[in-house]
Amino acid sequence: MPLRGSSPLVRPAGSGRADGAGTKQGGGGGPATRTASRGARAERLAPYVLVAPAVLILVTLRLWPLVLGVNYSFTGDGADNGTPVGLGNYLELAGDPLFRTALRNVGLLVLLLPVAVAIPGLLATFIYLRVPGHRVYRGVYFFPAVLSPVIVGAIVNLMLGFDGPVNAALGTVGVGPVDWLGDPGIAMFTVTGVHVWATFGMALVVFLAGFSTLDASLLDAARVDGASLGQVVRHVIIPGLTRTIQFVFVTTLIGMLTSMFGLLFVMTSGGPEGSTYLPEYYIWHQQGQLNRPALASAASTVLFVVMLVVGLAQITLLRRAGRQD
Structure with missing residues (x-):
């Protein structure tokens, strides 16, 4: 029975705190909860906001022109400009001996690709293992990468000329002069070798970053187990650099198929007898010399498909090799 003068609504101690807590939970959260929720939402959206400008540039300057080029490849040239011709341009490419030569040269580059990747990989290994003079070698190996392809081509033309210093040096050991740029059976190997020498500095930097x-x-x-250099490379370095090797393979292939125009233009101009044609040089010839943009678009589409298929095949093979190791 309550005391006289006391309130009949007196609550037990602690009941106010319990009610307050219950009210706060039932009210959907206070300012701190809402702030944390907004922070979590901003954190989830931050990667998309940061990537959005790059995606926009990629779509605007790469993917959209690619779509337009593929669409344009199904139209005609000259009097049929803008008129749909279906697969006419692709059928013409299939019957053009110059384009078939360009595709054969692509196959040759794919076969030579392991050599183009192995050279900077081995040099990076020697630098990483700190062979005597490795600091000097690092600068010397990278120096050709800063030269313009036009300059490289002009210098090599002087050196590999029929009466140039290279043939003169070969003559001193009894080897006859070699027509490095005029023989259809040798010219493509010569240009490819010069391109590998002039560009492997970038791959060397990538390998050093991977190391x-x-x-x-x-x-x-x-070393403690007494492994030889070959065993170290095969069982330690290659498995540890699988992703780096995949990246170098793909970027080197792209460079071979899309960055040899300067050397081809200066050194051989597609000759002799069209033996050094590559798809990019064929595209420039059709677009810039013959004013056939639709046929050039069809050749560009074929080049894109070839690069995509070969690149994916290389990545798949390298991944399988990495699992086996």
Whole structure:
């Protein structure tokens, strides 16, 4: 029975705090909860906001022109400009001996690609293992990458001329002069070799960056076990640089198929007898010399498909090789 003068509504101690807590929970959260929710939402959206400008540039300057080029490849040239011709341009490409030569040269580049990747990979290995003079070698190997293809082509033309210093040096050992740029059976190998020499500096930098992620304890363990250099490369370095090797393979192939125009233009101009034609040079010839943009668009589409298929095939093979190791 309540005391006289006291309120009959007196609550037990702590009941106010319990009610307050219940009210706060039932009210849907306070300012701190709403702030945390907004922060989490902003954190989820931040990657998309940061990537959006790059995606917009890629779509505007790459994907949309690609779609327009594929669409344009199904139209005609000259009097049939803008008129749909179906697969007419692609059928013409299939019957053009110059384009078939260009595709054969693409196959040759694919076969030579492992050599083009192995050279900077081995040089990066020697630099990483700190062979005597590795600091000097690093600068010397990268120097050709900063030269313009036009300059490289002009210098090589002087050196590989029929009466040039290279043939003069060969003559001193009894080897007759070689027509490095005039023989259809040799010219493509010559241009490819010059391109590999002039561009492998970038691949060398990528390999050195990959070596920085390699676990040095594995190399130390291999040395303690008495492994030879070949065994270290096969069982330690290659498995540890699988992703780097995949990247270098793809970028080197793209460079071979899309960045040799300068050398081809200066050194051979597609000759002799069209033996050094590549799809990019064929595209320029059709567009810039013969004013046939629709046929050039069809050749560009074929080049894109070839690069995509070969690149995906290389990545698949390298991944399988990495799993087996």
